[in-house]
Amino acid sequence: MTPPLSRADPLSGAARRRRDRGDAPATRPPVPLLVPAVIALAFLVVPLVGLVVRAPWGQLWPQLRSPGVTQALVLSLWTSTVTTGVCVVVGLPLAWVLARTRFPGQRVVRALVLLPLVLPPVVGGVALLTAFGRSGLVGQWLNSWFGYEIPFTPAAVVMAQTFVALPFLVITAEGALRTARGGYEEAAATLGARPMTVFARVTVPLIAPSLAAGAVLCWARALGEFGATITFAGSFPGRTETMPVAVYYALESSPDAALALSLVLLAVSVTVLVALRERWLLGTGL
Amino acid sequence: MTSRPGLAVDASVTRGQFRLDVAFQVQPGQVLAVLGPNGAGKSTLLRTLAGLTPLSGGRLCLDGVVLDDVAGEVYLEPARRKVGLVFQDYRLFPHLNVRDNVAFGPRATGASRAAARARAQGWLERLDLGELAQRRPAQLSGGQAQRVALARALASEPGLLLLDEPLAALDARTRLDVQDELRSHLAAFAGATLLVTHDPLDALVLADQVLVLEDGGVVQVGTPEEVVRRPNTHYVARLVGLNLYTGQADAGRVRLDGGGELVVADAAARGRVRVALRPSAVVVATQPPHATSARNAWAGHLVGMTRLADRVRLELAGPPDVLADVTPAAVAELGLRPGAPVWLSVKATEVDVYASGSDVEAGPGGYS
Numbered sequence: 001m002t003p004p005l006s007r008a009d010p011l012s013g014a015a016r017r018r019r020d021r022g023d024a025p026a027t028r029p030p031v032p033l034l035v036p037a038v039i040a041l042a043f044l045v046v047p048l049v050g051l052v053v054r055a056p057w058g059q060l061w062p063q064l065r066s067p068g069v070t071q072a073l074v075l076s077l078w079t080s081t082v083t084t085g086v087c088v089v090v091g092l093p094l095a096w097v098l099a100r101t102r103f104p105g106q107r108v109v110r111a112l113v114l115l116p117l118v119l120p121p122v123v124g125g126v127a128l129l130t131a132f133g134r135s136g137l138v139g140q141w142l143n144s145w146f147g148y149e150i151p152f153t154p155a156a157v158v159m160a161q162t163f164v165a166l167p168f169l170v171i172t173a174e175g176a177l178r179t180a181r182g183g184y185e186e187a188a189a190t191l192g193a194r195p196m197t198v199f200a201r202v203t204v205p206l207i208a209p210s211l212a213a214g215a216v217l218c219w220a221r222a223l224g225e226f227g228a229t230i231t232f233a234g235s236f237p238g239r240t241e242t243m244p245v246a247v248y249y250a251l252e253s254s255p256d257a258a259l260a261l262s263l264v265l266l267a268v269s270v271t272v273l274v275a276l277r278e279r280w281l282l283g284t285g286l
Numbered sequence: 287m288t289s290r291p292g293l294a295v296d297a298s299v300t301r302g303q304f305r306l307d308v309a310f311q312v313q314p315g316q317v318l319a320v321l322g323p324n325g326a327g328k329s330t331l332l333r334t335l336a337g338l339t340p341l342s343g344g345r346l347c348l349d350g351v352v353l354d355d356v357a358g359e360v361y362l363e364p365a366r367r368k369v370g371l372v373f374q375d376y377r378l379f380p381h382l383n384v385r386d387n388v389a390f391g392p393r394a395t396g397a398s399r400a401a402a403r404a405r406a407q408g409w410l411e412r413l414d415l416g417e418l419a420q421r422r423p424a425q426l427s428g429g430q431a432q433r434v435a436l437a438r439a440l441a442s443e444p445g446l447l448l449l450d451e452p453l454a455a456l457d458a459r460t461r462l463d464v465q466d467e468l469r470s471h472l473a474a475f476a477g478a479t480l481l482v483t484h485d486p487l488d489a490l491v492l493a494d495q496v497l498v499l500e501d502g503g504v505v506q507v508g509t510p511e512e513v514v515r516r517p518n519t520h521y522v523a524r525l526v527g528l529n530l531y532t533g534q535a536d537a538g539r540v541r542l543d544g545g546g547e548l549v550v551a552d553a554a555a556r557g558r559v560r561v562a563l564r565p566s567a568v569v570v571a572t573q574p575p576h577a578t579s580a581r582n583a584w585a586g587h588l589v590g591m592t593r594l595a596d597r598v599r600l601e602l603a604g605p606p607d608v609l610a611d612v613t614p615a616a617v618a619e620l621g622l623r624p625g626a627p628v629w630l631s632v633k634a635t636e637v638d639v640y641a642s643g644s645d646v647e648a649g650p651g652g653y654s
Contacts, residue, residue, distance in 0.1 A: 183375070184377055184379055184380075186338055187371070187377040187379070188390065188394065189338070189363070189364035189365050190337075190338070190367075190369065190371040190439075191390050191391035191394055191438065191442050192365050192366075192394045193390070193394035194365050194394075197394050201390070201393075201394070202379060205379075206379075206380070206381060208381075
């Protein structure tokens with residue numbers, strides 16, 4: 001039995017509207033793909049919904065004003081900002097060297113720069129300790145010459161954050177430097193500009209938007225840093241206890257404070273995502 | 287040699303299979319056009335002069351200053367050369383307004399911000415750009431951007447000005463205006479100018495001398511009129527719309543290398559010669575000519591037709607092969623179709639005979 005050929009299915013309302021707009025027919029996803037896709041999305045969204053639903057909305061402001069929370073907030077804000085500054089100051093020149101010069105072992109150097117992106121942050125913290133700890137590779141000299149100890153100070157917080165955040169700035173800036181045409185730099189050179197002048201007055205202004213995006217990413221990553229920080233800098237309230245570390249400890253003692261801090265970090269992340277969405281989608285660097 | 291003013295070039299650049307080998311001089315105040323097809327080495331030549339590409343051999347000297355000397359191990363980086371370059375795509379800094387673009391050179395070479403801006407303002411007014419001072423490059427038309435690029439190059443007060451295809455990026459209408467402006471600005475410029483182009487018209491209008499570059503070598507040097515009237519290569523002949531042949535001259539006849547023979551008015555011509563023939567001098571007929579004053583007549587057939595503005599260019603197989611220009615009416619009356627047999631005739635007085643490439647063999651400094 002073959003179905004009669006003359007009978008056509010009536011178009012659904014949505015399909016007719018698509019036809020009127022001249023759109024391509026929508027692809028209906030097969031069930032074996034649709035179900036896992038929905039599960040994946042739910043898995044990402046449900047925890048955030050939980051956080052928002054369970055947040056102590058009425059207590060939010062008092063919680064954030066409580067001394068421990070404020071301390072962590074302030075410490076996190078200024079250390080991430082300093083970290084971002086450090087990353088720009090040393091990361092931009094590194095990006096320039098990677099993008100504009102050729103030297104033996106360049107691929108190895110680039111791989112090293114990317115390593116912290118995939119390295120567990122806690123390993124980063126341990127590595128920092130072995131290098132800059134009291135008896136570490138470099139730390140012992142700092143200790144014996146200057147009597148200075150880095151671990152468990154705000155400086156250690158900045159170093160831990162820099163270790164994990166620097167790659168974000170370097171890749172973003174390097175990508176921008178590669179995309180930016182070398183033509184403007186040549187033009188500047190023919191006008192009498194020495195390499196440093198070219199860098200400061202032509203290269204940096206040209207990649208400024210990407211550089212800003214890289215700095216924001218870098219700042220967001222520094223703000224969320226936990227593993228390397230707690231390992232290398234510890235968790236002294238007011239000195240080295242940043243927001244993520246405070247969240248971790250508050251979860252046992254005062255869950256409401258933990259939720260309030262988490263909400264702040266979530267809000268920051270959403271803001272960063274919205275601010276960078278175009279660069280993100282266009283794929284400059286990241 | 288080195289203390290002479292102007293530009294002295296005796297240079298070679300090797301890049302893989304390609305080799306550029308040129309020698310010439312340009313006096314201050316003179317404009318030399320470098321004419322050649324794509325890939326001839328024009329841009330490479332400009333880049334070596336600006337210092338963006340180092341030489342492989344020879345030396346460059348500007349107003350007595352050695353810019354690059356391979357044997358002497360001298361290489362002046364671009365920033366230290368008194369050389370201004372107007373790029374084909376202008377390369378105006380997009381983050382600076384017009385005035386700061388022009389002020390960039392003075393500022394980069396040590397002038398204070400105020401002094402650099404004052405100097406830029408002077409150049410903007412000289413090039414009639416005063417009203418555009420606050421605009422960004424993205425807000426300029428092609429012709430305006432070209433003038434800003436010129437002002438920016440001149441504001442560094444170079445001894446040598448390089449122009450890379452200065453009119454190539456402009457549409458046909460602005461082209462003529464800009465060409466005219468450019469000519470007056472170049473006339474006012476005291477230093478040497480080197481202008482790269484693939485358009486013989488630019489060379490005719492703007493240059494005092496033309497150097498034809500092909501496959502990395504100099505094939506002809508002369509005044510624009512000479513080069514256009516008596517081209518040495520098929521490339522230039524094609525550009526200016528001439529038939530060009532090489533051959534052996536003897537007693538008023540030239541045996542052409544590609545086959546066929548032409549009677550010429552110049553009975554004194556001997557040995558290797560070039561023969562130039564204007565397409566409009568060729569008479570096309572469907573009958574064999576008889577009782578005519580034309581000393582040259584030969585049979586051929588039509589291969590192709592191209593419509594030009596007010597005429598039709600016929601591509602005819604000989605020998606010798608020839609391009610002939612006729613009116614559309616003639617094409618219709620003669621019933622010309624591809625493959626049609628025709629008779630071609632040319633008066634001996636229309637055939638220009640000249641020595642084969644003698645000016646090229648003059649070599650370095652062969653003109654000034």
